[in-house]
Amino acid sequence: MSILLSRETRVLVQGITGRVGRVQTKWMLEYGTDIVAGVTPGRGGEEVEGIPVYDTVAEAVVKRGAEASVFFVPPASVKDAVLETIEAGVKLIVIVTERVPIHDVMEIRAYAKDREVQLLGPTSPGIITPGEAKMGIMPGNMFTAGRIGVISRSGTLAYEISADLSVAGLGQSSVVGMGADPVVFTNMPELLELFAKDPDTDLVVIVGEVGGVQEEKSAQFIAQRMTKPVVAYVAGQNAPEGKRMGHAGAIIQGGMGTSQSKVTALRQVGVEVAEYPLQVVELVRQRLILY
């Protein structure tokens, strides 16, 4: 069933009555996602695309059995809403919202730490298990079902590389957007571990970018514990120092966070790293034959 999400997952949409929430609910339903409820405080009793809307997450969990939630909630409301959602017992939370204050992200992470909940984001495009379900904003027509796992810091680049793989006949088990902020809820090695345990995944593609240490830490994890082949691409070979490249976390500072540092760390532990996105396809093919 791939990781985290399947066609059986009962999904809640938070912020369902907003402009983006409505449109994305429609696309997710068309894709086959089992959306069981929406939540917008003060809008309980309404319907969006035939889906009942509740005032609170607790109601959606009790009345509709929601077990996963995707967020289209404004940044200032994210912290309270996530805490409410964790309290209500939801096990998977995907935050699509951009520009959530970093201190809020740190607080949420601290709160979620000892609880059994998997959070993705913020600034995540979501997660898709091709042919089954998607939570988030990924355009479904870029993906095909198969046995390659994809973990990406970027949304749009995950679409491109998945579509490159799809065109080459290499389908995906799950594609996970981990988010692009300086602090994210789930670090890359944790996602590598989920794919390592997944019987439906043969190989994992990492789509990294400049800034932070996610790729370097992944290299450590791969050296010690990864049981499946990994192929990577790291965007931003030509990113200038000191400029935020669109994502809050995509910045080279004081010589730290360069694509070179990441590529070197990954290659040292035997990861094949592509020079440009399309080369990922070639490297995946080679590794699958070897494996």
Place this chain on the structure above:
Amino acid sequence: MRLYEFEGSELFRQEGLPVPDYAVTASPREARQKAQEMGLPVIIKAQVLAGGRGLAGGVRTAESLEQVEEVVHRILDTPIKGLPVRWVTVAQKVEIEREFYLGVTVDGYSGTPVVILSATGGVSVEEIARAHPEQVASRQVPITKGLSLSEAQQMAQEVGLERGELVQVAATLHTLYNIFRKYDALVTEINPLVRTPKGTYLAVDAKVEVDDASLYRHPDLQVVLEDRILNPLERKGYQIGVTYVDLDGEIGIIASGAGLGMATMDVISQRFRPANFLETGGAITAELLYQVMDLVLQKKGLKGVFINLYGGINPIHEGAKGIVSYIREHKITIPIVAKVLGNRQEETWEILKEQGVRVVTEVATEKGVEQLAHLLEGGK
């Protein structure tokens, strides 16, 4: 968003940390007057949002009033790392008996604040940590609990401080952490905290960076982000709500995501040089892409534009309308190649083609850039 040093000092002062008396000015004459009031010698510091300002000649001591004017002139006339210097601070020279380093920052990977204290200051803390690891203490702070005064005192003890010094430095560290939390900072740093021969403690430098995403809840900061973006094209980008990074090349880039934009730069750099990085974010409208075209085409020496959009959250068919109306109104003739995929892609392709945009329907950015190269070489 980085604060200027004087803004950081003001914040520290408001929050109860002692800072030296200083004046901010853009005038050599006024600087002279302030120096006279304060008494010589004075330290003159360039106010600029770049590191390494001391090495770049942006920090000087002046012993006479004539020298004050001369130094201020020189500093205001010399850009630091390409950034113009708009103000200087004039401050009475502080007598130094001992220097410390105090910093709070975000550890992105662990997702916690990190507090760092060094018994030696005035130089880079990385250097001290390498040469004298016993003089540096750092700890991750559980954010829901915070840093207690006694924990700050333990850190002071770890780096070998004693008695009054331990108490004073720990109290400053504790306050610095609370400022970090109160203002949603990414960095609060004092390098150095100085102990004077009189036994007083002064924060002689102030480095503060605030999380842009949190500015909505800090009207008290009264700073305007836009004002500190000095590149006019980058400022325009900020005004219309996109990220624009000015580069040296000849191919304009418009991408609907940050990772995609960086990958597009990587691919274009194999043959050409990107003129810019531009990321629209997830709120594309016809109007926004019209403005984006206007921004990208302002760059001098542009030979072509590559548009790379995905319709996930973005209504690309709307964006396409903005692109074509700009091309039509401004009679743009340089080659424009668009690779636009996702929800409602067929409709989008039709809109673009009608205005002469070369539409690439393949997935790979590499194929699109090949098309652009073909057009630039005079192909059809």
